[in-house]
Amino acid sequence: MKLTLEDLLAGVPAREGNGGKPLTPSVSAFKAKTAEPVxxxxxxxxxxxxxxxxxxKxxxxxxxxxxxxxxxxxxSGKNC
Known part of the structure; x- marks a missing residue:
């Protein structure tokens, strides 16, 4: 029997705050810059x-x- 991702995640409780849906990345792969070599x-x-x-400083x-x-x-410099 070949396991699918849904089979593996069946026992994992849903996350709070996102309705149990997978989280979306905060930065798209298109916008993400690759780090240039330093x-x-x-x-x-x-x-x-x-x-x-x-x-x-x-x-x-x-x-x-x-x-x-x-x-x-x-x-306080007021004697002048």
């Missing part, structure tokens, strides 16, 4: 951008801390 220069560029972004955080410390030291 070259070494692409990897290097991505890593360099990541490092630069992390440095910029650290610099901005340090600048904000120094500004807050300066304002606290000078009494």
């Amino acid at each position: 070259t070494q220069i692409d990897k290097t560029t991505a890593n360099a951008k990541r490092v630069l972004d992390e440095d910029a 650290a610099r901005a955080d340090k600048t904000a801390q120094l500004k807050a410390a300066r304002e606290a030291r000078d009494g």
